[in-house]
Amino acid sequence: MSVVTRIAPSPTGDPHVGTAYIGLFNFTLARQAGGTFILRIEDTDRGRYVPGSETRIFQMMQWLGLTPDESPLQGGPNGPYRQSERFELYGDYARQLVASGHAYPAFETPEELSALREAAQAAGHVIHVPSRDLDPAEALRRMDAGEAAVIRLKVPRDGETVVNDRLRDPIHFQNIEIDDKVLLKADGFPTYHLANVVDDRLMGVTHVIRAEEWITSTPIHILLYRAFGWPEPVWAHMPLLRNADKSKISKRKNPTSVEWYQQQGFLPEAMLNFLATMGWTHPDGLEIFDLAEFGRVFRLEDVTLGGPVFDQAKLRWYNGKYLREVLTEDDVAHRLHAFLAAQKSELPLDEYFRAVTRLMTPRLEVFSDFLDKTGYFWTEDYAVNEKAQAAIDGARELLPELASRLKNLPTFDAGSIKALFHTYAEEKGLKLGKVMPPVRAAVAGTLESPDLPDLLATLGRERVVGRITKAVS
Template sequence: VVTRFAPSPTGFMHLGALRTSLFNYLFARKNGGKFHLRIEDTDQKRLVPGSVEQIQNTLKWASLNYDPITLQDGTVIDHAVQSQRNEIYQYYVQQLLDNGYAYKCYCTEERLEEVRSVRGPSKYDRHCLYLSEEEKPKEASYTIRMKIPDNIQYTVFEDKVYGKIKIENKIVDDQVLMKSDGTPTYHLANVIDDHLMKVSHIIRGQEWISSTPKHCILYDMFGWERPTFSHLPLLCNEDGSKLSKRQGHASVDYYVNMGYLPEALTNFVALLGWHPGTNDEIFTLEELVKNFDLEKINKGNCKVDLLKLEWINSQHIRTKIEKDMDQFLEILRPHLQQKSIKEDEYLRKIVYIGRERIKRVPDFVDFFDYFF
């Protein structure tokens, strides 16, 4: 078993991204497999400086340790970065061109806009597929599109969460695989890297279901075995609206800064779409590994209930105080320094008394006012 977390470094890490990384980690560890990190930065215009470090720091904070990757030449790297692998994508897209599975598209943005204005936001009209050699512009720049097969009516794949999914090929677009600047699109780089990294199970958000037929077709074109797909349900606010990146509580940083424990947030996120099959709700990371099962992921959207997170966090605080006071005092230290409170036996007694009442670590600051 090999899984991967493949984020784009376009800003803060979303709560949904933490869940995706967690489920990939749990499945790999449960099955004695590998869990890799790959940075998908092919869209250079959307990059936000510092995002890669932020992703790595968040995974470290949550104890989701990823495994190094061994490349084809035997080199071992910490994690993969797509912008450093362009030669590989060029090699494989040439294979598709040579085998008639892809073609060059010389259409300008103006022409594509014109086609969309007439046909609506539908499929590309394959204008360039039918150009003769004489009609092809000699100096013009071009993109490379995949040629969705006409001779196969449907693309069918099995999803571990949503079951059998069947898509008519006639509604699948001839996706651009290589941009005019010679860099790959997400779809090409994603499939090539998953194959070369020997990824056996792809666990990702529900929003990628519509792209999966294109990915399946690419696997088939290359003659590669398809991985197993599992798509995770959407995260929603309590009113049912989608949890948007624009909302503060969609960011993992929000929960870090609010004083939630990493083990509490991973516990909470695990229960967004996955059910252990029992009434248990408090889990350590080790217990999540032991209990995790793709078959127990729900199809329905998941509401992010912050009151439930507070309760889960309070249970983890209580357990940590009872089992490892020294470790908890380390977490508490910045708040102690803020109040100029000494770490002595009296403090330990006060912390122990407070374990039943505190929901977040910073709450101790107000609690201490009664005693110091």
């Protein structure tokens, strides 16, 4: 059997990290099997549709490198890939269910349904819709005559529906407790249940990998597969991403837009690596691995259900590891420069920029930290914080002499500068902790910076001597 997976987001807002998370596992399973990964846009809920959201979903998938085989952009043999462009299909399939006795037109008004629902809740059972008992031919005649109606699934009132999930023990649902869900609304638009099942079947989807919040909808979908006489796909409901307090991840407690992380300067490789560990652990205990390695060792059955925490601090750690240990210096410089250019920075990609990048990379976790941490490299008008000023004030006798020695140093490189500081400290009977911090404070305005000899060598002799002289004058 050829494996076909899909991701089916709705264009209702920011591209969500949850979509990226589920997309990663669907993409990987399809690639492992040499199968097909489909991106479908579920846009039938026109009340929540956000213009531009669809394009942003495409851009997110492209940024992450989770390229689908079929989508509204690529096209494919199973299109169209927007539900709004498949509108006529759903009405035909809904009528097919009515004709086979598995669904029925329902004519109750919202007010009537509200009263029925209240009565059902008071009695402790699911709502019974009177239209369920109408003769199917008469119901269709009334609907065809223009009478407002929805089409509802006719759930059996005996037995049970069992969800066989690859990640869980069988989940049993008593049919008597399942509502007759609306499949086709009065305006002709399908609900999620009908459109999802019809599209998955027509697109040949073999594995439905989605978030666990859809488990309660799955018996409805299984009943639809049975009503149509179609084989079920493989079901696998992934654990939801959680906040630190174990609540479902939400933008009230955590940024959930992938665009936000992109704009902060996170790397797509680090994001994918981090998302892969949400509910899954590398069998060899590796924390840093790429998409190819994930595809090599991943098994769907190894996903755990403990409620993975989307910890932004851990994601920053992953990103820092990629900057320091995975990417080359040249790659970091080019990506950082492209990121800054998108932020309207005009810094040139020259040897000085590369030197500063090389110096600062060990101190970075995300690219957005760069300008905040490197202001003194680009301007003489840098701020001097309180601790740095105190260090300067306490060394006004040392700094002019150090400036003179640095000015006359034959070779102004990191090794020579380091030797100069050691020699000076020995001559004066001082510890390096008394000699180097005031210089750091004078040239950077802070006591937190890269290794001082490297910093001075990168700034250059003229800047260093001028800044120390300015600081004590």
